[in-house]
Each structure stands twice: as structure tokens, then as C-alpha cells.
Amino acid sequence: MSFAQPPREQLPGALPPPAPDTGARIEALGLSKRFGAFTALDRVSLVVQAGSVHALLGENGAGKSTLVKCLVGFHLADDGQITVDGREQAIRSAEDADRLGIGMVYQHFTAVPSMTVAENMIVARRPLPLRVDWRREHERLEAFMREAPFKLPLDVPAGQLAAGQRQKLEILRQLFLGRRFLILDEPTSVLTPGESDEVLGRLRDLARSGVLTILVITHKLREVMTHADRVTVLRRGKWVGDREIGDTNPMDLATLMVGEALGGSGTAQPRREPGPPRLEVHELSADNDAGRAAVRAVSLTVRQGEIVGIAGVSGNGQREFVEALVGQRQATGGRVTVDGTPFRPTRKAIRELGVYCLPEEPLRNACLGDLPVVHNLALRVFDEPPYARGWLLRRHLLRGHAQQLVDLFKVRLPGLDSPMRALSGGNVQRAVLAREFEKPARVLIAANPTFGLDLAAVATVHQRLREARERGVAVVVVSEDLDELMELADRIAVMSEGRIVYDSPRASADVREIGRHMAGGH
Numbered sequence: 386m387s388f389a390q391p392p393r394e395q396l397p398g399a400l401p402p403p404a405p406d407t408g409a410r411i412e413a414l415g416l417s418k419r420f421g422a423f424t425a426l427d428r429v430s431l432v433v434q435a436g437s438v439h440a441l442l443g444e445n446g447a448g449k450s451t452l453v454k455c456l457v458g459f460h461l462a463d464d465g466q467i468t469v470d471g472r473e474q475a476i477r478s479a480e481d482a483d484r485l486g487i488g489m490v491y492q493h494f495t496a497v498p499s500m501t502v503a504e505n506m507i508v509a510r511r512p513l514p515l516r517v518d519w520r521r522e523h524e525r526l527e528a529f530m531r532e533a534p535f536k537l538p539l540d541v542p543a544g545q546l547a548a549g550q551r552q553k554l555e556i557l558r559q560l561f562l563g564r565r566f567l568i569l570d571e572p573t574s575v576l577t578p579g580e581s582d583e584v585l586g587r588l589r590d591l592a593r594s595g596v597l598t599i600l601v602i603t604h605k606l607r608e609v610m611t612h613a614d615r616v617t618v619l620r621r622g623k624w625v626g627d628r629e630i631g632d633t634n635p636m637d638l639a640t641l642m643v644g645e646a647l648g649g650s651g652t653a654q655p656r657r658e659p660g661p662p663r664l665e666v667h668e669l670s671a672d673n674d675a676g677r678a679a680v681r682a683v684s685l686t687v688r689q690g691e692i693v694g695i696a697g698v699s700g701n702g703q704r705e706f707v708e709a710l711v712g713q714r715q716a717t718g719g720r721v722t723v724d725g726t727p728f729r730p731t732r733k734a735i736r737e738l739g740v741y742c743l744p745e746e747p748l749r750n751a752c753l754g755d756l757p758v759v760h761n762l763a764l765r766v767f768d769e770p771p772y773a774r775g776w777l778l779r780r781h782l783l784r785g786h787a788q789q790l791v792d793l794f795k796v797r798l799p800g801l802d803s804p805m806r807a808l809s810g811g812n813v814q815r816a817v818l819a820r821e822f823e824k825p826a827r828v829l830i831a832a833n834p835t836f837g838l839d840l841a842a843v844a845t846v847h848q849r850l851r852e853a854r855e856r857g858v859a860v861v862v863v864s865e866d867l868d869e870l871m872e873l874a875d876r877i878a879v880m881s882e883g884r885i886v887y888d889s890p891r892a893s894a895d896v897r898e899i900g901r902h903m904a905g906g907h
Contacts, residue, residue: 408598409469409486409565410435411456416465418451425451427622428465433566435470438585438592438599440609443619444642444840445811449602452619453568456600457489458482469566483511486565490555490572498544502537502554509558529561534587548575548698549904553584560597569601573608575699578867579900581605585612606635607868618642643840659875660689663859664828669719671709679705681883682719687828687859692850694874694891695863698903702883703863704745707832711742713750723828739827743834745863747817754806758798761805762787762820790819795842815842822849829853832863847873867899881905 411433418426426448433439443449454460456467458478466473469485476482496505507513507522526539535553537546543554552575559567567588573581589612591597603609609616610630618626618641626641664687673679679702687693697703708714710721712730721728723738735741744750752761763783766772772782787801796815798808805813814836821829831850835843850873854860864870870877870891877894879887879902887902889895 407565407595408436408592410471410598411487411566411600412468413452413456414466414468416452416455416462416467418455418460418462425622426455426462429619429622429624430465431617431624433598433600434615435598436592436595437614438589438601438612440613440616441600441602441619442604442606442609442616442638442642446621446809447619447642448622449619450570451622453489453570453600453602456482456568457487480511483562486563487568488559488562488564488566489568490552490559490570492571492574494543494551494555496543496551496554496558499542501540501542502546503539505543505554506558506561509562526561530557533557533560534591535584547905548700549577549580552576552580556584556588560591564597566598566600569599569603571603572601573603573605574865577698577900577903578896580904581608582611605866605868606638609638610635620644639840657690657855659691660857662686663689663724663857664861665722666710667720667722669706669709669721670717671705671714672717673705678717679883680709680716683880683883683885685861685878685885687861689857689859690854691876692854692860692862692874693876693878694870695861695878695880695885696867696870696899696903697863697865697880699865701880703880704832705883706880707742707744707830707863708750710830711740711744713744739825741821741824741826741829743818743821743829743831745832745836748806748813751817751821752805752813755804757802758791758796758805758808758816759784759787759801762790762816765820765824790816790823794819794845811842818846818849822853826853826858828859828861830861830863833865834862835864835866835869867896867903871896879903 413429413431415428415430416426417424417428429448429452431452441449441452451460455462456476458476458481461477467476468474474485476485482488500508503523503526506526507517523539530536530539535557537550537554537557543551546554552572572584576584585608588597588599592599601613613630615630616628616633616638617624618638620642628638666683666685668682668684669680670678670682671680683706685693695703705714709716723740726738728734728738728740730740748754763772763786766786767778767783772779772786784801791798791801794815796819797812808816818834835846850860850862862870862873871894874891877889877891877899878885879899881902882905887899
């Protein structure tokens with residue numbers, strides 16, 4: 386595959402991007418980076434061959450982001466060196482990286498929503514000329530788009546594009562700038578399975594044609610095995626291994642990331658058939674923060690001893706659906722019953738009917754950030770015996786209770802009296818999980834329950850959800866990770882534009898059909 390490159394001559398009022406000729410070979414040799422007393426990178430080495438797709442794996446805090454930020458000039462390494470095509474380079478700024486043809490597509494969108502696709506692509510250049518000849522620039526963009534791996538309408542505002550198109554825009558901007566080495570940070574987090582394979586497949590084709598080299602950070606091992614040529618694994622700031630894709634497998638990579646073999650998924654264990662309906666949602670509706678309909682007459686039944694997974698591209702009403710179910714958002718219509726009893730999400734009803742939630746963004750939705758950890762862990766029990774005697778709180782029992790939960794879920798924290806917001810995102814998630822799993826439940830609603838957790842903690846959470854199912858709990862798991870739902874759920878439902886548009890037993894679910902519905906093809 387080749388690109389129709391912009392003319393190389395300098396035109397008045399325009400600054401053409403450099404034309405990539407071949408993908409760059411980059412080597413990091415013994416890179417170290419310290420932030421005060423904390424060592425984020427400890428003598429890490431990495432070789433990415435020209436024209437390859439190289440995956441970078443590691444748990445949160447492994448050093449992946451620090452490493453790539455050194456490559457793009459955001460951080461200056463304390464020790465070590467970086468070579469590009471065999472020559473040592475000092476990358477001290479984004480401008481240095483630009484000059485070398487190194488670019489990065491970040492996990493979150495950076496395009497300006499009110500600007501058109503064309504405007505976003507043109508203003509991404511550094512430095513931008515004082516006068517832009519828009520007619521000439523459009524001609525160049527049209528020529529580029531004819532050969533580009535993805536097609537987008539140039540005159541549509543970025544904010545009006547679907548999530549998958551916006552991710553493609555982020556990639557196209559970098560290609561238009563003539564990158565020879567492209568870093569992708571979780572590039573498929575907002576994509577459907579079909580879109581993920583399309584994007585990674587076409588970028589892989591570009592790499593194999595020799596015009597581009599790709600370094601991709603991802604947690605999706607299936608994508609690594611399908612699209613990468615080689616993989617490097619970091620753990621706690623150190624290099625722990627390189628593998629050719631043909632010489633490894635997902636379990637081998639997971640073990641490298643964690644440092645020990647993970648337990649089995651448990652999906653093969655025999656289990657009883659689900660019982661009668663336990664959670665019944667009848668035409669539930671709710672508005673988003675802007676007052677527009679986000680949940681549109683959703684009906685869903687979850688039986689005793691069943692896990693129902695709700696898939697969907699972010700922004701299709703999943704967050705509002707969970708919030709309306711648990712009382713964090715006012716429902717505009719519909720009703721919810723638990724074992725036939727109407728459920729209104731008051732503290733009394735939650736306790737009596739056993740409805741508990743693991744919300745998305747737990748620091749914002751499930752905690753009081755300025756309160757100590759010990760108090761946050763007591764939010765479900767502080768007014769119950771033996772922790773309360775009338776109006777008197779038995780603080781020593783609450784501390785013992787909190788310490789048990791911290792030890793059980795391996796929450797890392799400075800101390801029980803530390804404010805909740807002082808914990809890392811992953812440890813906030815662990816603390817909330819510990820608190821919510823403690824109570825006997827009839828219904829458990831989990832929104833992206835493993836976001837920010839390491840592989841060992843993910844395995845623990847999945848096992849706890851399965852154990853809840855075996856106790857007869859009706860479990861709803863909302864996740865943007867379809868691989869997680871396919872492993873965990875008994876049934877898969879898809880939300881699109883605020884509606885349930887697909888519902889199938891997991892055993893007979895078709896991933897391509899799920900992806901089509903996630904993309905709005907219903």
C-alpha cells in the first residue's frame with residue numbers, strides 16, 4: 386500500500402508534511418526515569434524493527450507510558466540512549482520527535498470537536514503557517530485521502546463523527562504528518578470488534594509495506610496474537626521479556642506480566658441452570674446530563690444465578706442505565722422489580738432487597754474522596770450491629786473491619802486514615818469492590834468492574850462474580866471489553882443509542898453480529 390504524498394516543494398502559505406519513505410527502526414538502550422524517589426523505568430531496553438508491529442504489554446504502573454513518553458519527548462530519560470535508524474538521537478521535546486517522524490495516538494481523543502476533519506488535520510502541523518491556503522490544502526487532503534487506509538468526510542465536524550471514526554481521525558492526522566514511527570495507546574478501547582480488526586489490520590498492512598513502524602500499547606491479548614509481530618513485556622518498571630508472536634501464547638504473556646501463573650478462568654466448571662427471574666427492568670428511561678434521552682424504554686430480565694453482560698461502544702447509554710438502576714440518576718419512566726417486589730433505590734430498599742453496585746468511576750460515584758479509607762469502607766455497615774450501638778460508633782470494630790477488607794483484596798494504601806482520593810485509581814476500585822462484595826446480595830450490578838486493575842486482580846474479580854452467580858445472585862456486568870463479557874457472561878446484550886438491540890445466550894452469540902449491532906447496524 387502506498388500514499389499519494391503531498392508535493393514536496395514549498396508552496397506559498399503552506400507547510401507540507403514530510404513524506405514517509407520507510408518505517409523507522411527505534412532502539413531504546415538502558416532507559417531509566419525517576420520521579421523523586423520513585424523509579425518508573427529501570428534500565429529498560431527495547432528494539433522495534435522497521436516495518437513491524439510491536440506490542441508493548443504490562444500492568445498498570447509497569448512503565449509503558451513512561452517509556453513511550455520518553456520516545457515522543459514528553460519525558461527526558463535520566464539514563465540510557467535512544468537510536469533512530471542506528472543513530473543516537475536526543476529527543477528532548479515533541480518538536481524533536483516530529484523532526485524524526487515519531488508520532489503518537491493517545492488513548493483519549495485530541496481532535497477539536499467543533500472543527501472539521503480537514504481543519505483538524507491541517508492545524509495539527511507544527512509550526513502552522515500564518516496564512517493557510519485552504520484550497521491548496523483541501524487538494525492535498527483529498528489526494529492523501531484517496532490512498533489513506535480509512536476514508537472520512539473532510540467537511541464534517543469531528544464532534545459529529547461516531548467514536549470509531551474519531552479514532553480513525555486521530556490515526557489519519559498522524560499519517561498525514563508523515564510519521565515513520567507511530568505509537569498507539571490502547572487504540573481500540575472505543576471500537577467494536579469489527580472496527581478493531583479493520584484498524585489494526587490496515588495499519589499492519591502499512592507496516593508490512595515498509596512505510597511505517599508501529600508500537601502499540603494494549604491490554605487485549607487476542608489483538609496482540611492476531612496483529613503483532615513481536616511483543617515486549619514490562620513489569621514494575623523493568624523489562625521482563627521479548628517474544629516473537631509465533632513462539633508465545635496468551636497464558637505465557639499473562640504470566641510474564643504478572644510474574645506468576647494465573648488461575649484458570651473457571652468457565653469450564655459445571656454449574657446449575659439459572660432460576661426464575663430475579664431482576665426485571667420494565668421500559669426504563671432516563672436523560673443524560675444535557676437533558677436529552679439517553680436510556681430509551683430499556684427492558685431486561687436477569688434470572689437467579691445468571692450473569693448478563695451488556696456490551697456497547699462508550700456513550701450509548703450504558704452509564705445512564707446503571708445510574709438510573711441504582712438511584713444516582715432520576716429515571717423518567719419505567720419500573721424495576723426484584724423478586725417481584727418494586728424496587729426504588731433507597732438505602733432501606735437496597736439493604737432489604739440486596740441490590741448492590743460496582744459503579745464506573747468509583748472515586749466519583751461510590752466514595753467520599755476527602756474521607757479516610759476506613760470511613761469509606763464502612764459506608765454499608767456503619768449503622769448496623771455490631772459496629773453501631775445506638776448513636777455510638779464502635780470505631781475499633783470499624784477499623785478491624787476495614788483492615789480485613791484491605792487485606793482480602795490487597796488494597797495498597799498509605800494507611801486506613803488516608804483520604805480515599807490519595808489512592809491510585811486501581812486501588813480505589815479494589816476498595817469499592819471489597820466493600821460491595823462483602824454484603825449478601827440478590828442483585829449485583831457491575832460497571833466496568835476490572836477497569837484499572839492488574840491481571841491478578843481481574844482474575845479475582847471474575848471469580849467473585851462467578852461465585853455470586855453460583856449463590857443465585859442475578860449479576861449484570863456492563864463492560865466495553867467484549868472479550869471480558871464473552872469469557873464471563875451467560876448472556877450478551879448490546880446497548881446502542883440507548884436501547885437494547887441484541888440479546889443472545891453467550892454460547893450461541895456471534896461476535897461479528899454483536900459488533901454490527903454495537904456499530905449501530907440494527
